[in-house]
Amino acid sequence: MANNSSNGDHQTSTKQPPLPSPLRFSKFFQSNMRILVTGGAGFIGSHLVDRLMENEKNEVIVADNYFTGSKDNLKKWIGHPRFELIRHDVTEPLLIEVDQIYHLACPASPIFYKYNPVKTIKTNVIGTLNMLGLAKRVGARFGFLLYFQRNLKCCYKLFLIGSNFFARILLTSTSEVYGDPLVHPQPESYWGNVNPIGVRSCYDEGKRVAETLMFDYHRQHGLEIRIARIFNTYGPRMNIDDGRVVSNFIAQALRGEPLTVQSPGTQTRSFCYVSDMVDGLIRLMEGPNTGPINLGNPGEFTMVELAETVKELINPKVEIKMVENTPDDPRQRKPDITQAKELLGWEPKIKLRDGLPRMEEDFRLRLGVDKSN
Numbered sequence: 414m415a416n417n418s419s420n421g422d423h424q425t426s427t428k429q430p431p432l433p434s435p436l437r438f439s440k441f442f443q444s445n446m447r448i449l450v451t452g453g454a455g456f457i458g459s460h461l462v463d464r465l466m467e468n469e470k471n472e473v474i475v476a477d478n479y480f481t482g483s484k485d486n487l488k489k490w491i492g493h494p495r496f497e498l499i500r501h502d503v504t505e506p507l508l509i510e511v512d513q514i515y516h517l518a519c520p521a522s523p524i525f526y527k528y529n530p531v532k533t534i535k536t537n538v539i540g541t542l543n544m545l546g547l548a549k550r551v552g553a554r555f556g557f558l559l560y561f562q563r564n565l566k567c568c569y570k571l572f573l574i575g576s577n578f579f580a581r582i583l584l585t586s587t588s589e590v591y592g593d594p595l596v597h598p599q600p601e602s603y604w605g606n607v608n609p610i611g612v613r614s615c616y617d618e619g620k621r622v623a624e625t626l627m628f629d630y631h632r633q634h635g636l637e638i639r640i641a642r643i644f645n646t647y648g649p650r651m652n653i654d655d656g657r658v659v660s661n662f663i664a665q666a667l668r669g670e671p672l673t674v675q676s677p678g679t680q681t682r683s684f685c686y687v688s689d690m691v692d693g694l695i696r697l698m699e700g701p702n703t704g705p706i707n708l709g710n711p712g713e714f715t716m717v718e719l720a721e722t723v724k725e726l727i728n729p730k731v732e733i734k735m736v737e738n739t740p741d742d743p744r745q746r747k748p749d750i751t752q753a754k755e756l757l758g759w760e761p762k763i764k765l766r767d768g769l770p771r772m773e774e775d776f777r778l779r780l781g782v783d784k785s786n
């Protein structure tokens with residue numbers, strides 16, 4: 414919990430024991446940070462949990478419905494005294510006490526989010542509303558408790574302090590809010606080119622509403638919000654059958670199957686390694702900026718170039734096969750990360766050619782394909 418120490422106007426009375434100062438409250442919460450990660454059993458979520466657990470002052474609670482996430486991703490933390498795992502679907506309210514919320518829960522692979530589009534949009538809209546409600550309730554409850562502990566005069570003052578103790582909430586939004594972008598690269602100021610009735614709308618329009626809800630709670634209730642717009646991320650622990658392009662190509666190359674480039678193959682994406690992404694998310698959460706801020710690697714590749722790189726690095730014997738594409742596939746995508754550089758001091762460190770072999774190693778282990786094959 415940050416930025417609270419300057420909000421109080423606390424004074425002590427000689428007739429009663431000194432009240433805790435806002436600074437001490439702030440220190441208390443900083444040294445016992447309880448962090449909720451929704452979708453924490455998923456690909457990015459579980460890497461985020463690993464990083465948060467490295468800090469001994471963090472207690473981490475994961476809420477996940479395991480639709481695309483897996484307990485396997487968190488197995489090293491199960492049973493740890495600072496870690497808790499809850500099977501929970503964010504479309505239902507969650508009543509727990511937390512200081513920060515990283516709200517990641519939502520299937521991100523097109524084949525998974527299109528599988529049950531009504532559920533996807535509910536996850537984005539109702540799920541985000543529930544998490545915003547949770548972030549807001551934490552502050553209200555804190556003020557209420559203080560009311561019963563102190564006399565009226567002091568309570569009134571503390572109530573004002575307490576009401577600032579909302580949980581800070583970070584939404585992982587997406588580059589998909591730019592739709593099929595007509596501006597290239599995409600800065601945060603671009604409003605996008607989104608089909609509101611297409612097969613991808615459950616996800617991209619869902620995330621757009623989620624961003625709106627975040628800002629409405631911020632403006633109307635003063636909630637501390639953070640919004641990251643995540644561009645295509647890859648790395649170990651992606652589901653092997655995830656359906657996204659990097660995991661598909663690596664699994665295909667290891668199995669000796671053709672790499673399926675969806676036509677025309679000239680469409681572009683910019684791929685960010687997962688450790689860079691997690692670093693950006695934590696910097697955004699800990700810093701003073703609400704965002705939205707693009708997080709992604711500006712290195713841009715056509716899908717044919719990606720296939721050729723995977724072929725060269727992993728299995729030069731496989732062929733590259735052109736297959737049919739799906740509707741509304743964005744033709745180009747590349748983040749403008751000027752804001753992330755200036756406001757967060759963040760930029761990705763890992764190039765595609767260095768990240769792919771790390772992911773290959775993980776896929777080899779899980780697929781049982783050793784290096785000699």
Ligand SMILES: O=C(O)[C@H]1O[C@H](OP(=O)(O)OP(=O)(O)OC[C@H]2O[C@@H](n3ccc(=O)[nH]c3=O)[C@H](O)[C@@H]2O)[C@H](O)[C@@H](O)[C@@H]1O
Nearest residue numbers: 521523587589644645646657658661673674675680716742
């Ligand atoms: O990976 C991500 O982070 C992003 O993945 C998806 O966005 P998309 O860019 O469509 O992801 P992919 O399914 O990996 O597709 C990327 C491109 O690869 C192509 N593709 C996909 C799969 C395949 O086997 N072959 C292939 O050429 C697709 O046609 C598309 O042009 C999600 O919608 C985003 O929210 C998410 O942030």
